[in-house]
Amino acid sequence: MSAEEYSDKVKSLKSKSKKSSRIYYRHLRSVLILALITVIIVSSYYIYTNIKAEDQVRLEQTKESSMVTVNNLFEAYPSDHRRLSFIAKIQNSQSISEVNDVVDEATDYIQVKEYKDSSIGQIIAMYGSYYDYSSRAPELVRKIQSANSIAEIDEYFSTIDIKSEITTVLNSYVDYQLSSGDEYYYVKTKTTKIFINRDNLQKYVESLNLGSLDGFSITSVKGMDKVTIMLTSDQCGKLPEVGEFIKIYSKNDTNFLTYAIVDNSYMALSNLEYSETKMVSSAVEDDGNKDTLESSSSVSYSLDNVPGILHATVAGKLDYSSVSSKFSSYGQKLNEIEEKTQIFDDNVNYVLIVSIPSEQIPLLISKDSEELVIVRTLGGLDEV
Numbered sequence: 001m002s003a004e005e006y007s008d009k010v011k012s013l014k015s016k017s018k019k020s021s022r023i024y025y026r027h028l029r030s031v032l033i034l035a036l037i038t039v040i041i042v043s044s045y046y047i048y049t050n051i052k053a054e055d056q057v058r059l060e061q062t063k064e065s066s067m068v069t070v071n072n073l074f075e076a077y078p079s080d081h082r083r084l085s086f087i088a089k090i091q092n093s094q095s096i097s098e099v100n101d102v103v104d105e106a107t108d109y110i111q112v113k114e115y116k117d118s119s120i121g122q123i124i125a126m127y128g129s130y131y132d133y134s135s136r137a138p139e140l141v142r143k144i145q146s147a148n149s150i151a152e153i154d155e156y157f158s159t160i161d162i163k164s165e166i167t168t169v170l171n172s173y174v175d176y177q178l179s180s181g182d183e184y185y186y187v188k189t190k191t192t193k194i195f196i197n198r199d200n201l202q203k204y205v206e207s208l209n210l211g212s213l214d215g216f217s218i219t220s221v222k223g224m225d226k227v228t229i230m231l232t233s234d235q236c237g238k239l240p241e242v243g244e245f246i247k248i249y250s251k252n253d254t255n256f257l258t259y260a261i262v263d264n265s266y267m268a269l270s271n272l273e274y275s276e277t278k279m280v281s282s283a284v285e286d287d288g289n290k291d292t293l294e295s296s297s298s299v300s301y302s303l304d305n306v307p308g309i310l311h312a313t314v315a316g317k318l319d320y321s322s323v324s325s326k327f328s329s330y331g332q333k334l335n336e337i338e339e340k341t342q343i344f345d346d347n348v349n350y351v352l353i354v355s356i357p358s359e360q361i362p363l364l365i366s367k368d369s370e371e372l373v374i375v376r377t378l379g380g381l382d383e384v
Helices: 004-075 082-092 096-133 138-145 151-156 160-179 196-207 306-314 321-327 329-339 358-365
Strands: 184-188 192-196 215-221 225-230 245-250 255-270 272-284 289-303 349-356 372-376
Touching: 004 082, 004 096, 004 306, 082 096, 082 272, 082 329, 096 138, 138 321, 184 196, 184 245, 192 196, 192 255, 225 358, 225 372, 255 329, 289 306, 321 372, 349 358
Parallel strands: none
Antiparallel strands: 184 192, 184 215, 225 349, 245 255, 245 372, 255 349, 272 289
């Protein structure tokens, strides 16, 4: 082989070697790029799946806390079916933003519901015990119950003149109470309790403002509770008359207990006794001897078992007209003779049946009858 041929062959081999090297590096680079892409893809997928897993965890945690929030919102309304509806929406939500939207919706719903309850409660309180007398108040309540927003509720409020409506209802209510014919009435609001006579009742009601009508009620004496108490004459002086307006105090601590109206008053008698003895003496002198002559006369009256006389009369054993004539207004006649003679019998017992406000009964019956004192009053605008 000539030197020239050898040189060409070497060059050819070198050329092939360079070409093979370029192909190798090209393949190696492709493999490296492919491997890098694979690593990036795998890493990205791993990161993506981790992020998705974390997002899912956060979503589930948000769902759990949001369901607790919704349950707390509905704590005052456990039977409201919308609670379960909001819970189902949260469970089916696909993102935290969806969950938050459901919580916001539930919050708005409860705010409207609470505003409804507050508004309805305010209406009922303003109308008080005569709410049922109004035709417009229940209608307004029904509209508020069906409202879907606070603005809608406020709009309903603006369509009614509550003061005018209450005044109309109140006048009708007062007229109804006055029809009982009683002389006194027990008037109660949230802050005031008074007995008032019928002549001043209408005037007093007209003086009340809208805020004073909270818890307003009128009770006629006929509609009040009755209590029986036994007192001695030194606890109340004269026998109280039927229809008399009295105050009852505690003698031990001087505290005022209650106002009362006397429904019936009696004297508690068992026996009537009277005796009188008259002594007469005279001196007689005979032959210097002085003698004293004495004589006496006595009158006695005794009537035993006075209540038995009443029972015998009812049973027809005694004449009704005679007994009624003799004992009629016995207590009043006794008071009259005491006034004229200024002689007072402190051994007389009285039995009184009185009308008092129901809320005062526990206080009154907790006291012993011996510690009660009766005070007379002219009545009228006397605050309890």
